[in-house]
Amino acid sequence: MNTNRRKLMITAASAAGACIALPSLAWGQAQFKMKCANIMPADHPLNVRLTEASARIKEQTNGQVDIAVFPFSQLGTDADMLSQVRAGAIDIFVQSGLILGSLVPVAAINGIGFAFSDYSKVWQAMDGPLGNHIRAAFLKSNLIAFDKMWDNGFRQALSTGKPIRTPDDLKAFKIRVPPSPLWTSLFKSLGAAPVSIPWAETYSALQTRMADGIENALATIYFSKMYEISKHVSYTNHMWDGFWTVANRKSLESLPASAREIVVREINDAAVKERADVEKLNGALVTQLAQKGVQFTQVDRAPFQEKLRQSSFYTEWKRRMGDEAWSLLEATTGKLA
Ligand code: X2X
Numbered sequence: 001m002n003t004n005r006r007k008l009m010i011t012a013a014s015a016a017g018a019c020i021a022l023p024s025l026a027w028g029q030a031q032f033k034m035k036c037a038n039i040m041p042a043d044h045p046l047n048v049r050l051t052e053a054s055a056r057i058k059e060q061t062n063g064q065v066d067i068a069v070f071p072f073s074q075l076g077t078d079a080d081m082l083s084q085v086r087a088g089a090i091d092i093f094v095q096s097g098l099i100l101g102s103l104v105p106v107a108a109i110n111g112i113g114f115a116f117s118d119y120s121k122v123w124q125a126m127d128g129p130l131g132n133h134i135r136a137a138f139l140k141s142n143l144i145a146f147d148k149m150w151d152n153g154f155r156q157a158l159s160t161g162k163p164i165r166t167p168d169d170l171k172a173f174k175i176r177v178p179p180s181p182l183w184t185s186l187f188k189s190l191g192a193a194p195v196s197i198p199w200a201e202t203y204s205a206l207q208t209r210m211a212d213g214i215e216n217a218l219a220t221i222y223f224s225k226m227y228e229i230s231k232h233v234s235y236t237n238h239m240w241d242g243f244w245t246v247a248n249r250k251s252l253e254s255l256p257a258s259a260r261e262i263v264v265r266e267i268n269d270a271a272v273k274e275r276a277d278v279e280k281l282n283g284a285l286v287t288q289l290a291q292k293g294v295q296f297t298q299v300d301r302a303p304f305q306e307k308l309r310q311s312s313f314y315t316e317w318k319r320r321m322g323d324e325a326w327s328l329l330e331a332t333t334g335k336l337a
Contacts, residue, residue, distance in 0.1 A: 030058070030066030032255055036092035037070040037081050038243070039199045041223040045277035046094065046150050046243065047071045053270035060266070061259045067092065073200035078179055085143065091251040092267075094243050096152060097134070098180040104137045106325045107244065108182040112317055113189075114305045115333045116154075116240040119279065125332040126242060133328055134244075143246040146264060148271040150243040151278040153217025156233050160206060160213055163232035163297040167191055167307045176202055176211035182317065186238070187215075189311035190304060206230060217241065218289070219281045227292045234297045236304060245271065 036054070040046045047069060054067040075081055075090060078099050085093035086103075101108030109130070116122045125131065126149050138145040157164045157175070164170060170192040177183035177194040187194035197205045205211045206229040213230055215238065221227060245267055252260060286296065308314065314337030318326045330336055 030063055032065045032259065034065065034067045034091035034251065035070060035075070035089075036067050036094065037075040037084075037090045038094040039073045039078060039081075040071055040094075040220070040243075042071040044071075044219060044223040045274045045281070046152075049270040049274040049277070050094065050267070053266040056266045057263055060262045065255065065259050065263060067263070073198075077198040077200055079198070085246060085248050086141070088248045088251055090248070092245060092247045094150060094245050096178065096180075096241055097149075097244050098182055098241060099178055100138075100244060100246065101180055101182060104134070104141055104143075106137045106321055107134050108180060109134070109321050109325055109329055111180075111182050111186070111239045111241060112329065112336060113186045113238055113308050113313065114301065115329060115336060117333075119151075119275075121332050122240050122242070123275075125329065128332075130325070130328040130332065133325055138244070138246060139249070142249040144249050144252050146245040146247070146268055146271070148245075148268040150245070150271045151275040152241040152243055153219055153278055153282065154237045154240050155215050155217050156221075157215045157236045157238070158213045158221065158226065158230035159232040159234070160209075160230045161232075163295065164213070164234040164236065165297060165299055167303050174210070174212045176205055176214045185313065185316070186308075189308055189313040190238075191307065202226075203229070217278075217282075218285045219278050222281070222285050222289060227289055227294045231293055232295050232297060233289070234299050236299055237301065238304065 036050065038046065050069050054069055057065050057067055075084065078095065081090055081093055081095070082100065082103060084090040097107040098111040110116070110126065127147070131149070135145045162169070164173070167190060170190050173192045175187050175192045175194050176197045177187055179196045179198055184194045184196055195211055197211065202214060203224065203226065206214065206226070214226060215236070216226065221233070252263070255263065290296070318337045
């Protein structure tokens with residue numbers, strides 16, 4: 001839709017005032033077509049709930065807002081999609097905070113190794129003061145980060161060879177990590193040999209043995225079929241990873257206020273539902289993955305944490321994140337550095 005028409009619609013909608021419902025469209029076409037992209041498989045709860053939200057948004061705005069969901073890196077790699085959402089070619093991008101950290105460094109903070117012990121602490125921090133601090137940082141880059149993050153999950157180590165049991169097993173282990181300085185730093189500090197590879201290329205990187213293993217959350221491993229190549233899952237729980245919904249500020253603000261409220265509310269609600277889905281799957285998928293031949297190994301996390309403490313990992317990242325963000329993190333996790 002051209003800019004003039006869009007402006008006209010906004011003016012008309014604001015003039016109509018908040019108490020009048022959005023008019024249904026005489027020409028049967030959405031006035032606001034939006035693109036929402038992410039890297040997750042289409043059947044992961046994140047995309048299932050996102051697609052549901054899109055339908056509800058269309059219904060509640062009487063067809064005015066039509067959000068097309070593009071899963072599975074259909075619109076490009078992590079870096080491509082980040083450029084596109086900044087430019088407005090993608091309106092809404094759902095992505096890991098650690099990867100968005102290449103633009104907004106503090107968004108990577110939840111990935112500090114072994115910071116979070118459980119979900120109650122995660123949501124206390126991310127729905128609360130730490131999340132608010134990160135949302136304010138996104139806004140400085142003209143991205144509006146929604147209040148409710150999506151759960152990717154606590155991440156575990158996967159190996160195509162022998163299982164990871166101790167930090168020694170990580171020595172020179174070529175572990176695929178997402179393109180993110182924090183991830184590379186974490187695994188270097190643990191003694192591994194991290195290789196940074198976009199998610200869309202990860203499956204083939206394992207197949208061709210560019211990497212000996214990966215690390216990811218159970219639901220993502222399952223829906224991306226990583227178990228076809230990596231058969232050993234070690235419960236390292238080395239970080240909690242969540243996805244932000246970030247919208248191009250101009251795109252979101254070009255919606256009439258009432259439609260914008262519906263978009264934000266429905267996507268936030270969808271994220272909260274997805275959190276419950278993923279938590280349930282964390283339990284249920286163990287059986288399903290075992291049926292696919294996956295073997296699970298419990299590990300003692302203490303030596304891994306000790307190894308990190310002995311390195312300069314925590315002090316280095318405290319310096320990079322800044323005292324304010326770090327103290328907001330430690331207010332929930334307890335002292336890390
Ligand atoms: O591992 C990745 O690249 C990430 C963060 O996108 C996922 O968890 C799928």
